[in-house]
Amino acid sequence: MAYILAIESSTKNCSVALFKDETCLVLKEEIGEQFIHSEKLHVFIDEVLKSQNFIPKDLDAIAIGAGPGSYTGLRIGLSSAKGLAFALNLPLLSANSLEILAHQLLKQEKIPQDAVLHPMIDARRMEVYTASYNCDLQELSKVEAQIINEDIYKDAQTRYFFGDGASKFAQVFQSENYFFPQLYYPSALALGEIAMAKYARKDFENLAYFEPLYVKNFQAGKPKKLL
Numbered sequence: 001m002a003y004i005l006a007i008e009s010s011t012k013n014c015s016v017a018l019f020k021d022e023t024c025l026v027l028k029e030e031i032g033e034q035f036i037h038s039e040k041l042h043v044f045i046d047e048v049l050k051s052q053n054f055i056p057k058d059l060d061a062i063a064i065g066a067g068p069g070s071y072t073g074l075r076i077g078l079s080s081a082k083g084l085a086f087a088l089n090l091p092l093l094s095a096n097s098l099e100i101l102a103h104q105l106l107k108q109e110k111i112p113q114d115a116v117l118h119p120m121i122d123a124r125r126m127e128v129y130t131a132s133y134n135c136d137l138q139e140l141s142k143v144e145a146q147i148i149n150e151d152i153y154k155d156a157q158t159r160y161f162f163g164d165g166a167s168k169f170a171q172v173f174q175s176e177n178y179f180f181p182q183l184y185y186p187s188a189l190a191l192g193e194i195a196m197a198k199y200a201r202k203d204f205e206n207l208a209y210f211e212p213l214y215v216k217n218f219q220a221g222k223p224k225k226l227l
Helices: 037-051 071-088 097-108 166-172 188-201
Strands: 003-008 013-020 023-031 061-065 092-095 116-122 127-133 139-147 159-162
Touching: 003 037, 003 071, 003 188, 013 037, 013 188, 023 037, 023 188, 037 071, 061 071, 061 188, 071 092, 092 097, 092 188, 097 116, 097 127, 097 159, 097 188, 116 166, 127 166, 159 166
Parallel strands: 003 061, 061 092, 116 159
Antiparallel strands: 003 013, 013 023, 116 127, 127 139
């Protein structure tokens, strides 16, 4: 028997779940347009544990959504996950947030076996973080920051585009072979399901050196001039 706390903070969805083996005991999540992770994440962790009369030392592992996604959200989530894992001497598990989205879609929709899955996370302007997977969640193309343009995906392959970046793609492309399911943000629910399988294999991260999957370098916005 294993208890895992799963944390997903790579997008606007601040999401925390507690798992007992393959069963999710409790899920707490909220989508905030202005990113609520700094205010809500630790509150959610506390509420999730207390709802099951848990204390942190009852846990067996911590799981974190590794990105890509919001630089700030990833830093907040990983700092929390690493802090708990280090303080409690627990293993750290991870899954990239695009794989988490693909896992969610396969649980939500009946997908043709030959389809290609394209989870997409908004990367601002006309750019998305994306990768492609088959229906066995095998990676067909690596994670990248992709600029949406008319020169990609010009074939008859059945493709599913989803995540909060997929709406950008839908504005540019129309095809009877392209589908856009209503799935926007990765959740700790799917992360926990992936993490349990990794826990059984002892597929742990190096706590000291593990970093989020940023893909792009951080660019701080310029402060507005005061009038």
